[in-house]
Amino acid sequence: MSRPHQITAGFMPLLDSALLVAAKEKGFAESEALDLSLVRETSWANIRDRLAVGHFQVAHMLAPMPIACNLGLTPLASRTIAPMALGLGGNAVTVSNDLWAQMEAHGARPDLDPLAAGSALRAVVAERVRSGHGLLRFAVVHPHSGHNYELRYWLAACDIDPDRDSEIVILPPPLMADALRSGSIDGYCVGEPWNTAAVMLGSGRIATVKAAIWRSSPEKVLGVQAQWAETNPDALAALLRAIYRAALWCADRANREELAALLAGPRYIDRPVDWMMPALTGDICVGNREIVSIQDFFVPLAKAATFPWKSHALWFYTQMVRWGQIRHDKSNEAIARDTYRPDIYRATLEALGVALPGANAKVEGALKTETPVGSAGASLTLGPDGFFEGALFDPDRIDAYIAAQARRKTS
Amino acid sequence: MASRSLAILVIDENRIRASIIEAGLRETGHDKITVVHDITGIARTIAEVNPDVIVIDLENPNRDMLENMFQLSRAVKRPIAMFVDRSDRASIEAAVEAGVSAYVVDGLKQERVKPILDMAISRFNAFSRLARELEEVRSELENRKLIERAKGILMKSRGLSEEAAYALLRKTAMNQNRRIADIAQSLVTAAGLLGPGEDQ
Numbered sequence A: 001m002s003r004p005h006q007i008t009a010g011f012m013p014l015l016d017s018a019l020l021v022a023a024k025e026k027g028f029a030e031s032e033a034l035d036l037s038l039v040r041e042t043s044w045a046n047i048r049d050r051l052a053v054g055h056f057q058v059a060h061m062l063a064p065m066p067i068a069c070n071l072g073l074t075p076l077a078s079r080t081i082a083p084m085a086l087g088l089g090g091n092a093v094t095v096s097n098d099l100w101a102q103m104e105a106h107g108a109r110p111d112l113d114p115l116a117a118g119s120a121l122r123a124v125v126a127e128r129v130r131s132g133h134g135l136l137r138f139a140v141v142h143p144h145s146g147h148n149y150e151l152r153y154w155l156a157a158c159d160i161d162p163d164r165d166s167e168i169v170i171l172p173p174p175l176m177a178d179a180l181r182s183g184s185i186d187g188y189c190v191g192e193p194w195n196t197a198a199v200m201l202g203s204g205r206i207a208t209v210k211a212a213i214w215r216s217s218p219e220k221v222l223g224v225q226a227q228w229a230e231t232n233p234d235a236l237a238a239l240l241r242a243i244y245r246a247a248l249w250c251a252d253r254a255n256r257e258e259l260a261a262l263l264a265g266p267r268y269i270d271r272p273v274d275w276m277m278p279a280l281t282g283d284i285c286v287g288n289r290e291i292v293s294i295q296d297f298f299v300p301l302a303k304a305a306t307f308p309w310k311s312h313a314l315w316f317y318t319q320m321v322r323w324g325q326i327r328h329d330k331s332n333e334a335i336a337r338d339t340y341r342p343d344i345y346r347a348t349l350e351a352l353g354v355a356l357p358g359a360n361a362k363v364e365g366a367l368k369t370e371t372p373v374g375s376a377g378a379s380l381t382l383g384p385d386g387f388f389e390g391a392l393f394d395p396d397r398i399d400a401y402i403a404a405q406a407r408r409k410t411s
Numbered sequence B: 001m002a003s004r005s006l007a008i009l010v011i012d013e014n015r016i017r018a019s020i021i022e023a024g025l026r027e028t029g030h031d032k033i034t035v036v037h038d039i040t041g042i043a044r045t046i047a048e049v050n051p052d053v054i055v056i057d058l059e060n061p062n063r064d065m066l067e068n069m070f071q072l073s074r075a076v077k078r079p080i081a082m083f084v085d086r087s088d089r090a091s092i093e094a095a096v097e098a099g100v101s102a103y104v105v106d107g108l109k110q111e112r113v114k115p116i117l118d119m120a121i122s123r124f125n126a127f128s129r130l131a132r133e134l135e136e137v138r139s140e141l142e143n144r145k146l147i148e149r150a151k152g153i154l155m156k157s158r159g160l161s162e163e164a165a166y167a168l169l170r171k172t173a174m175n176q177n178r179r180i181a182d183i184a185q186s187l188v189t190a191a192g193l194l195g196p197g198e199d200q
Helices: A015-025 A044-052 A065-070 A097-105 A114-130 A146-157 A173-182 A194-200 A226-231 A233-251 A253-264 A277-281 A310-322 A330-339 A342-352 A395-410 B015-027 B042-049 B063-072 B089-098 B110-158 B162-176 B180-194
Strands: A005-011 A034-040 A058-062 A080-085 A091-096 A136-140 A166-170 A187-191 A204-209 A220-225 A283-287 A290-293 B007-011 B032-036 B053-057 B080-082 B100-105
Touching: A005 A015, A005 A044, A005 A233, A015 A034, A015 A058, A015 A220, A015 A233, A015 A253, A034 A233, A044 A058, A044 A065, A044 A220, A044 B063, A044 B089, A058 A065, A065 A080, A065 A220, A065 A310, A065 A330, A080 A226, A080 A233, A080 A330, A080 A342, A091 A097, A091 A146, A091 A173, A091 A194, A097 A114, A097 A204, A114 A136, A114 A146, A114 A204, A136 A146, A146 A166, A146 A187, A146 A310, A166 B063, A173 A187, A173 A194, A173 A204, A187 A194, A194 A204, A194 A283, A220 A226, A220 A233, A226 A233, A233 A253, A233 A342, A253 A277, A277 A283, A310 A330, A310 A395, B007 B015, B007 B042, B015 B032, B015 B110, B032 B042, B042 B063, B053 B063, B053 B110, B063 B100, B089 B100, B089 B110, B100 B110, B110 B162, B110 B180, B162 B180
Parallel strands: A005 A034, A005 A058, A136 A166, A136 A187, B007 B032, B007 B053
Antiparallel strands: A058 A220, A080 A220, A091 A187, A091 A204, A204 A283, A283 A290, B053 B100, B080 B100
């Protein structure tokens, strides 16, 4: 047997590192003759830098991050591709107990409904303006993150201008619950277990979840240093197979407790096992012992959860444009589209008999129910994949989408 | 030298390392140095100091926040846009390797920045070396203390001489293929469990 491929992957202590952790700990990488090392990092900037200098070949990455790297939006970016996603959903919006009380007075309910919570929040914002209180301050983990874009999308769709009516700051996930408790922020959007952390510590309430703002939406991807991918196609293919098998394992209900224990371990998230369970079971404790079941809160496998949809890349790109991070033109759009590489995913996983979607992009929000889709061989169902307020994103009509959002923001 | 001296901001939660870097910068003739250990209120500090170069350790979880601040550049008068010259791959690698990162005001000449980064890299490396050596000395000292206590237990409970007690520890370690300090640790723990007055 040939020598194993050595791969070092950077990751952040978040629940959606699950696929990488399982690939290593459950032997899926090893059986692909991969010597996979996982290195925990303290910032996304470190992950980007260490990928650029070659310490890491691949990394657990915020789904918009490889696009931002390729668009030159960050320092020291190297050409990065996303040949695989690491699951769907997994984030939530947590607010302070104080803000929740104000929202409740305006009709917010503990059911995680984004529309009701958003309307209540809008009323709170209006009241604060009238009474001369300062802007609400929300935290997200990174400017180029699903968290930033989905928080802003939710606020804007509820007629709250994220820049005029609130302030959005950047904080590392493990510090969010403390910042909420100390009152330096009023709320945040982050991945698990850092929402559950605030609930368990009694410092906040979960107001809504990513899986309700945009069902079946992308969150993390496997970011791969492009040059390494080009020179090591076999190692990359082996890694994708290992991660896919890890996704199968993570999706099996029978493995939930073992997965929770793995993730809670000192080398990974290093927090209590109880904190891992809500995201894995979908039984979200929103505060005050109230549980709301969100079946597809975090989806590791079903609904083509590891498929790197071009329409996901392009939606993130439209949000970069929307919030002034980049100017829209055809070459930037092409860079975003080319960052996600379903071609590599297909070529690698077809041989395993994995159910593959028929197309590389879809109209986001088109599927209102779970829908069987034409795929090569095996069966596959997609959706529902809707935005909470009913909007559609058609990746073939980007100009119109961007123009409509630009109008909305200024109205 | 005609050119104005550079304002340098060092952000490092580790006070010792920060002061080692500060000393290094002062030795090389830089006098406009601000050292910050706590990220709280960093926007104001940056606005006041108006730094040309920011040096930050890679362990700091707030790098994402800092970078975002530079990009918004509301707090910062001039855009701070780059790490070091992108073409200088070797020094980028050396910096990441050493655990330090630097942000530099756009347009600043590389020959002015490079000595600062080089100095930071060598001081970071020196600090890691020191920390490692200190850790080795500390654990060596602790091992010796453990072995002393284990010897004492054996001398007392089995009436052995000091030399015989040590020989027994060494033989047991060799037989079990373990370190003497580990055997000593087990013995001390066991003695603590078995009876009061043995060791405490």
